[in-house]
Amino acid sequence: MLPRERFAWVWMTALVVVLGLYFAGVTSMHYVHPDPSFLARIGMLAAALGTLAVIAIVTWLYGRWRDRDELAEDERDRFIEWRSSRIGYYVLLAGLIYAGMVIPFTQQGWDVVHAALFFIAVAEIVRSGIIVLGYRRGWHA
Amino acid sequence: MPERHLTNAIRALRFHAGEMTQSDLGQRVGVTRQTIAAIEAGKYSPTLECAFRIAEVFGKPLDQVFRWER
Numbered sequence: 001m002l003p004r005e006r007f008a009w010v011w012m013t014a015l016v017v018v019l020g021l022y023f024a025g026v027t028s029m030h031y032v033h034p035d036p037s038f039l040a041r042i043g044m045l046a047a048a049l050g051t052l053a054v055i056a057i058v059t060w061l062y063g064r065w066r067d068r069d070e071l072a073e074d075e076r077d078r079f080i081e082w083r084s085s086r087i088g089y090y091v092l093l094a095g096l097i098y099a100g101m102v103i104p105f106t107q108q109g110w111d112v113v114h115a116a117l118f119f120i121a122v123a124e125i126v127r128s129g130i131i132v133l134g135y136r137r138g139w140h141a
Numbered sequence: 142m143p144e145r146h147l148t149n150a151i152r153a154l155r156f157h158a159g160e161m162t163q164s165d166l167g168q169r170v171g172v173t174r175q176t177i178a179a180i181e182a183g184k185y186s187p188t189l190e191c192a193f194r195i196a197e198v199f200g201k202p203l204d205q206v207f208r209w210e211r
Contacts, residue, residue: 002173075188076179077176
C-alpha cells in the first residue's frame with residue numbers, strides 16, 4: 001500500500017472515530033448538563049482536535065520513516081490528489097453554506113460551530129475516501 | 142458513442158526487455174512502481190508525456206505500446 005493511501009485510510013478512520021466520539025459526547029453531555037460551561041465545551045473540542053492532530057503527525061512521521069524510498073510524488077498521485085481535493089472542496093462549500101447561511105437563522109453559538117465542524121469532517125472524509133478509491137479502483141482522466 | 146478503453150503491451154514488452162522490473166521501468170520513466178502496475182492493469186491512463194516516455198524506453202512507436210480498443 002502506498003504511503004498516501006495508508007495516510008488516507010488512517011485519516012478517514014480517525015475522523016469517523018474521534019469526531020464520532022466527540023459528537024456522541026456532546027450529545028450525551030447535553031442530557032446530563034443542559035448548559036455546560038464554556039470551559040467544558042472548549043476542553044472537549046480541544047481534546048478531539050488535539051487527538052486528530054497527534055494521529056495525523058504520528059502517521060505522517062511513521063510513513064516518512066517506513067516508506068522513505070517511495071515518497072516521490074508522480075502524475076498519478078497528483079491526479080488523485082487533484083480529483084479528491086476538487087470533490088472535497090464542493091462538499092465543504094455546500095456544507096459551509098448550509099452551516100453559515102442557513103443554520104444561524106434557527107440556531108446559534110455552539111450549534112453553528114458543531115455544524116461547521118461536522119461539514120468540515122464530512123468533506124475531509126469524502127476527500128480521503130476518494131483518495132482510497134483512486135488508488136484501489138483506479139480512475140481515468 | 143461506444144465505450145472504448147486503453148490497453149497496453151507493457152507486460153510483454155518488459156518480458157522481451159529481459160524481464161525488466163516495474164520498478165526499473167518506473168525509474169526510467171519517472172513514476173513509481175505502483176503507477177506502472179496501475180497502468181499495466183488498466184487502472185490508470187497515463188498522460189501523453191508519460192506514454193511517450195514508456196514507448197521510448199522500449200524503442201517502440203506509441204501505437205505498439207498503447208491501443209485504444211472497443
